[in-house]
Amino acid sequence: MIECKTSKEIGGMGHSKKRKEDARFIQGKGHYVDDVKLPGMVYMDIVRSPYAYAKIKKIDASKALAIPGVLAVVTGKDLEQYNLHWMPTLMSDTQMVLSTDTVMYQAQEVAAVIATDKYIARDGRDAVIVEYEPMPPVMDPFKSLDPNAPVLRTDKEGKTNNHIWHWEVGDKEKTEDVFSQADVVVKQQMHIPRIHVASIETCGCVAAYNKVENHLTMYMTTQAPHAIRTVIALVAGHVGLTEEKVRVISPDIGGGFGGKVPVYPGYVIAIAVSFLTGLPVKWIEDRSENLQADSFARDYHITAEMAGTKDGQILATRFKVLADHGYTDASANPSKFPTGLFSIGTGSYNYHNAYMEADAVYTNKPPGGVAYRCSFRVTEAVHAIERITDIYAREIGRDPADLRMQNFIKKDEFPWASPTGWSYDSGDYHAGLQKAMDAIGYHELRKEQTELRKQGKLMGIGISTFTEVVGAGPSKDFDILGIKMFDSAEIRVHPTGKAIARFGTKSQGQGHETTYAQIVAEELGIPMEHIQVEEGDTDTAPYGLGTYASRSTPTAGAAAVMAARKLRDKAKKIAAYLLEVSEEDLEWEPGKFFVKGAPEKAKSIQEIVFASYTNHPPGMEAGFEATHYYDPPNLTFPSGAYICVVDVDPETCHIKIRRFVAIDDCGNIINPMIVQGQVHGGLTQGLAPAMYEELIYDEAGNILNGTFMDYLVPTAVESPSWETGHTVTPSPHHPIGAKGVGESPTVGAPPAIVNAIVDAVSHLGIKHLEIPVTPYKLFKELKAVGYFK
Amino acid sequence: MNTTIQKEFDIDQPIGLVWKALADPEYIVTCVPGASLTEKVDDRNFKGEVVAKFGPIKAIYNGDIEIQELDEANHVMVLKGKGLDSKGKGSADMIMNGTLTETDGKTHVKFSMNIAIVGMLAQFGSRLINDVSDQLLNQFVENFKAKLAGESVDTDLSAGSMLGAMAKSIFGKKN
Numbered sequence: 022m023i024e025c026k027t028s029k030e031i032g033g034m035g036h037s038k039k040r041k042e043d044a045r046f047i048q049g050k051g052h053y054v055d056d057v058k059l060p061g062m063v064y065m066d067i068v069r070s071p072y073a074y075a076k077i078k079k080i081d082a083s084k085a086l087a088i089p090g091v092l093a094v095v096t097g098k099d100l101e102q103y104n105l106h107w108m109p110t111l112m113s114d115t116q117m118v119l120s121t122d123t124v125m126y127q128a129q130e131v132a133a134v135i136a137t138d139k140y141i142a143r144d145g146r147d148a149v150i151v152e153y154e155p156m157p158p159v160m161d162p163f164k165s166l167d168p169n170a171p172v173l174r175t176d177k178e179g180k181t182n183n184h185i186w187h188w189e190v191g192d193k194e195k196t197e198d199v200f201s202q203a204d205v206v207v208k209q210q211m212h213i214p215r216i217h218v219a220s221i222e223t224c225g226c227v228a229a230y231n232k233v234e235n236h237l238t239m240y241m242t243t244q245a246p247h248a249i250r251t252v253i254a255l256v257a258g259h260v261g262l263t264e265e266k267v268r269v270i271s272p273d274i275g276g277g278f279g280g281k282v283p284v285y286p287g288y289v290i291a292i293a294v295s296f297l298t299g300l301p302v303k304w305i306e307d308r309s310e311n312l313q314a315d316s317f318a319r320d321y322h323i324t325a326e327m328a329g330t331k332d333g334q335i336l337a338t339r340f341k342v343l344a345d346h347g348y349t350d351a352s353a354n355p356s357k358f359p360t361g362l363f364s365i366g367t368g369s370y371n372y373h374n375a376y377m378e379a380d381a382v383y384t385n386k387p388p389g390g391v392a393y394r395c396s397f398r399v400t401e402a403v404h405a406i407e408r409i410t411d412i413y414a415r416e417i418g419r420d421p422a423d424l425r426m427q428n429f430i431k432k433d434e435f436p437w438a439s440p441t442g443w444s445y446d447s448g449d450y451h452a453g454l455q456k457a458m459d460a461i462g463y464h465e466l467r468k469e470q471t472e473l474r475k476q477g478k479l480m481g482i483g484i485s486t487f488t489e490v491v492g493a494g495p496s497k498d499f500d501i502l503g504i505k506m507f508d509s510a511e512i513r514v515h516p517t518g519k520a521i522a523r524f525g526t527k528s529q530g531q532g533h534e535t536t537y538a539q540i541v542a543e544e545l546g547i548p549m550e551h552i553q554v555e556e557g558d559t560d561t562a563p564y565g566l567g568t569y570a571s572r573s574t575p576t577a578g579a580a581a582v583m584a585a586r587k588l589r590d591k592a593k594k595i596a597a598y599l600l601e602v603s604e605e606d607l608e609w610e611p612g613k614f615f616v617k618g619a620p621e622k623a624k625s626i627q628e629i630v631f632a633s634y635t636n637h638p639p640g641m642e643a644g645f646e647a648t649h650y651y652d653p654p655n656l657t658f659p660s661g662a663y664i665c666v667v668d669v670d671p672e673t674c675h676i677k678i679r680r681f682v683a684i685d686d687c688g689n690i691i692n693p694m695i696v697q698g699q700v701h702g703g704l705t706q707g708l709a710p711a712m713y714e715e716l717i718y719d720e721a722g723n724i725l726n727g728t729f730m731d732y733l734v735p736t737a738v739e740s741p742s743w744e745t746g747h748t749v750t751p752s753p754h755h756p757i758g759a760k761g762v763g764e765s766p767t768v769g770a771p772p773a774i775v776n777a778i779v780d781a782v783s784h785l786g787i788k789h790l791e792i793p794v795t796p797y798k799l800f801k802e803l804k805a806v807g808y809f810k
Numbered sequence: 811m812n813t814t815i816q817k818e819f820d821i822d823q824p825i826g827l828v829w830k831a832l833a834d835p836e837y838i839v840t841c842v843p844g845a846s847l848t849e850k851v852d853d854r855n856f857k858g859e860v861v862a863k864f865g866p867i868k869a870i871y872n873g874d875i876e877i878q879e880l881d882e883a884n885h886v887m888v889l890k891g892k893g894l895d896s897k898g899k900g901s902a903d904m905i906m907n908g909t910l911t912e913t914d915g916k917t918h919v920k921f922s923m924n925i926a927i928v929g930m931l932a933q934f935g936s937r938l939i940n941d942v943s944d945q946l947l948n949q950f951v952e953n954f955k956a957k958l959a960g961e962s963v964d965t966d967l968s969a970g971s972m973l974g975a976m977a978k979s980i981f982g983k984k985n
Contacts (some may be wrong), residue, residue, distance in 0.1 A: 053899070071895070071899050071900035071901075071928060071930055072897070072900075072929065073928075125935070127929075147897060148897075150898050151898040152898060153898065155901065155928065261819060275873060303897075309933070309934070313933065677957075718930070719811045719812070719813065720812075721812075721926060721927075721928045721932070723811050723927070723932035725811060725936045727933045728933075728934060731936070
């Protein structure tokens with residue numbers, strides 16, 4: 022049970038409060054970008070390239086322009102006049118807004134059609150005739166590094182190959198020494214497939230430039246409205262759109278998962294057209310455009326190696342990565358982290374030598390590399406360490422749970438200095454795995470497995486015990502385009518004791534309106550029902566870098582605590598004044614200050630706030646509001662122990678997840694129900710790449726599953742009944758000991774599932790399976806080892 | 811995406827007649843569903859148009875057809891087709907190898923087609939292409955046989971019957 026310090030009425034931390042925002046969502050009263058309708062608004066649609074790599078010979082817009090209602094067709098040449106045909110990416114690369122001469126991936130933006138309604142815009146799009154001269158594309162990242170491969174980024178002066186960057190961390194020589202002397206070395210090549218966030222709401226915007234006021238209001242699907250405002254000002258300042266003239270509004274968002282962090286060409290074109298015409302321009306992607314053109318995630322080819330002793334002591338790991346970034350590096354990582362936080366890949370285990378390196382390459386695929394429900398490449402890292410740990414256990418004939426228990430960092434060994442430079446804040450990995458094993462009945466399942474194998478049945482048990490790294494991040498290391506990754510909260514309490522709290526983050530379904538209210542309620546004793554949470558409007562909210570990578574609670578949540586504590590200090594002074602005692606004589610309990618030893622002499626927070634407007638102490642500033650910009654001293658390190666049980670049909674290879682137990686440790690819990698909801702959603706998004714999702718391209722550059730007919734997003738039908746639980750190891754440096762949870766299940770689930778599937782067929786000679794493990798893929802592997810004739 | 815379709819069938823006609831018909835693009839095009847010749851460049855090069863409908867996707871390809879090999883002695887032909895979507899939404903390339911053999915006065919026709927498709931059709935219709943192509947070829951074979959037998963042929967593309975035939979081919983598969 023979670024202990025609550027506040028009453029149910031106040032509803033602070035630990036209370037399973039229903040989500041405040043759901044009242045509008047479940048009644049269809051949410052307000053999304055596509056709900057924005059402005060007088061005189063025009064609509065934009067985008068002509069996209071059918072080729073992965075081609076020269077544009079000619080764009081003929083005459084037939085489109087002849088359609089009544091089509092107002093304009095915008096090409097790269099038009100934008101070039103304003104130097105808006107290229108834009109910077111968050112990773113200091115460059116990306117075309119509209120191509121002027123060459124297209125670099127299928128579905129790339131070639132021209133934009135502006136019309137009086139969206140259907141006419143679509144007809145106009147189909148009527149634009151583009152002549153291309155196709156060229157053979159580079160689709161394979163390994164072939165991209167071939168000396169004979171065509172150099173794709175000819176726009177970059179002096180570029181002689183398709184290599185983007187090299188990255189490394191850890192002690193290479195020491196690690197090599199350990200490897201060369203180790204009794205056991207295991208090695209596995211694995212691909213973390215290119216997948217898509219596939220949020221329910223696609224991307225879109227309404228750009229509304231007011232020529233008279235020289236002011237742009239940009240309604241858009243963004244997870245980071247403040248950063249976007251700064252980027253717009255940096256890119257378009259030269260045409261007069263300076264930062265005070267730009268207002269970015271991120272209304273309700275139907276799922277972001279990292280896919281709504283980047284700036285897509287469509288946004289920029291809409292702004293440019295609105296700026297030139299003075300008309301509000303709406304652009305909303307359709308599903309296929311979203312899947313085919315917007316930021317993909319993952320696509321890491323990893324060679325993982327582990328060295329250890331014969332009796333199961335892990336000694337060192339070595340990871341080598343080839344990262345396929347598509348035609349430009351448009352990842353959304355903190356600036357100094359080209360591979361994100363991949364270096365968390367030494368996992369939950371106590372060893373001291375690791376070396377990791379990565380090389381990124383260009384191919385003729387869409388750009389991206391977003392942090393899909395993941396702190397920047399943590400999913401890839403966790404998959405590698407959890408798979409290779411299982412492979413090591415199997416190599417030496419050890420039970421994978423037993424081997425993990427032997428190697429875990431012990432709870433009294435924190436803070437733990439990882440061999441790749443992290444300082445893990447806290448954890449109790451033994452307790453988590455034990456709880457998961459007890460919940461699922463691990464030892465009984467192993468006995469059952471032995472029996473089932475005798476009967477020719479295929480059943481497997483898979484474990485993933487991951488350590489996460491979230492809450493980016495401390496200003497020392499973390500910035501995006503130079504802006505430090507702090508986040509902010511502003512609390513304003515009205516005379517009657519009701520509050521509005523504003524944040525630099527932006528909920529996309531996480532339930533901020535509820536959890537932030539609970540944090541403030543916890544600290545100030547004001548009932549959470551009376552704390553209105555607002556985010557997403559850059560004109561009103563304090564500056565912050567937004568919501569992704571499970572950073573909201575670790576950063577903005579902490580900012581709320583700090584701002585509330587400033588207010589509580591002020592409240593104490595007012596209470597002392599009202600009660601005519603000294604501050605030292607006062608004691609706090611949620612909702613009131615009382616005199617020590619005389620609890621009947623008390624002032625409620627509501628009385629205190631009222632006094633701050635009506636009877637504030639002489640010399641004190643009136644009013645009751647505070648702001649805090651929180652710069653975290655460290656990241657937080659949530660962890661989890663997941664166990665999955667699968668049954669594989671020995672004839673059809675159908676894989677059924679019989680049970681899945683997820684024990685998460687996200688530190689202190691703000692709202693258990695919301696955490697559980699987050700875990701359910703995250704587990705389903707972890708099931709996705711494990712068994713269903715992968716963006717598939719052919720050699721000619723066609724995407725072969727660019728619709729929901731072919732790109733398989735698991736639904737409730739495919740999802741097992743998730744069993745969740747938690748252990749609580751508070752973060753020692755976070756003001757309320759919280760760690761963040763949104764991404765843990767997405768990160769932790771895939772290796773648990775694939776470890777279970779491999780476990781089901783390991784006795785038949787299979788050591789590894791690439792995700793997504795589909796029945797057909799499993800069939801082929803079983804055929805290769807002679808199981809099927 | 812690339813796809814290969816192979817087909818073999820027998821025609822109850824002498825090989826000389828079948829060969830003459832197959833080797834004449836102007837004759838053969840009248841049997842191809844949705845196809846028409848628009849220009850004869852020379853004896854070996856032609857321009858034409860193919861309307862293809864794959865599920866929700868309709869594409870009109872304007873293309874060049876080249877007879878690369880026409881070996882009458884061995885009854886072997888190689889055709890190369892290259893089509894551009896009329897709206898710039900993609901392209902298709904095709905190589906067709908055909909061989910005729912004669913047994914007991916009947917002609918055995920064997921041909922294979924390699925088709926490479928780029929663009930919208932590949933993006934949206936990839937799952938349908940094999941089935942639809944197979945269906946189109948069946949229709950072509952029927953038309954060809956009928957025409958050789960002196961009957962009239964219908965080369966219209968009918969979405970309704972196409973879908974119906976396709977569903978039949980998908981659900982009626984034996985392998």
